[in-house]
Amino acid sequence: MHGHRWTVVVCVEGKQLDHLGLLIDFSEVKQTIQKTLTSLDHNVINDLPYFGPKGVNPxxxxxxxxxxxxxxxxxxxxxxxLAWVKVYESPDAWAIFKED
Structure with a gap:
């Protein structure tokens, strides 16, 4: 068993800024990302339902x-x-997921 140090990049798109000139509150995005990543951090990913025995390869x-x-x-x-999520396995190995 071994660990990984992933880097996650998130892109949110929109057509209009709010009255402060912001598209989205980064603190909200950061908090939501942290909640999601906490479920993965220091866990055996294959033990999680999404990736488990009947799930997908991590x-x-x-x-x-x-x-x-x-x-x-x-x-x-x-x-x-939400436009896309990019996960870096290393500086030169990454994957992007987006919906069409």
Missing amino acids: TAEHLAQFVFMELKKDLLLNEKR
Whole structure:
């Protein structure tokens, strides 16, 4: 068994800024990302339901998809949308998940 140090990048898109000139409150996004990543941190990923015995292989691609789906459920996006999630396994090995 071994650990990984993943880096996660999230992109939110929108067509309009609020009265402060912001698209989205980064603290809300950061809090939601932290909640999602806490479920993965210091755990055996294969023991989690999404990745478990009948789940998917814990690749960077599947991790990006998992994080995307969790954030999509939890973020209050209103007129914005979660565009993509990028998971880095290393500086030159990464995967992006997005919905069309």
